[in-house]
Amino acid sequence: MGRIIAIDYGKKRVGLAVTDPMQIIANGLTTVLSHELFPFLKNYFQQEEVDLIVVGLPKQLNNQPSESMKYIEPVLRGLKNKFPDKPVELVDERFTSVLAHQAMRMGGLKKKDRQNKALVDEISATIILQSYLESLKFQR
DSSP, rough: OHHHEEEOSSSEEEEEEEEEEOOEEEEEEEEEGGGGGGHHHHHHHHHHEEEEEEEOOOOTTTBBOTHHHHHHHHHHHHHHHHHHOEEHHOOOOHTTTHHHHHHHHHHOOOOOHTHHHHHHHHHHHHHHHHHHHHHHHHOO
């Protein structure tokens, strides 16, 4: 069984999270610059077995796609073209940044650390991945 990797895509940075090989626990992996995403993934896939890519789907409160969708669509096409053997699932990413900030606050991080946008993106990717894992429990 391979890992599941999650992507929280932003115009500047991409937060990444990954499961353990048994696909039980979501952990933050790293944050990369947006233009480095595909080279990073190519390298990661050469080192680790990955079964699935989960991408955060930006939606508005009314359930309609958000403005950010125009940045996500080329990434989705790129994933399907560059990694055709890796299925891609979309997961609603509403409120992940808010939840990431809450987790950081509750975890006792200092204000300066909570302002680290790269860390927020990585935690957001972890929340997206954990949300996906939780949804699997209800499908069984």
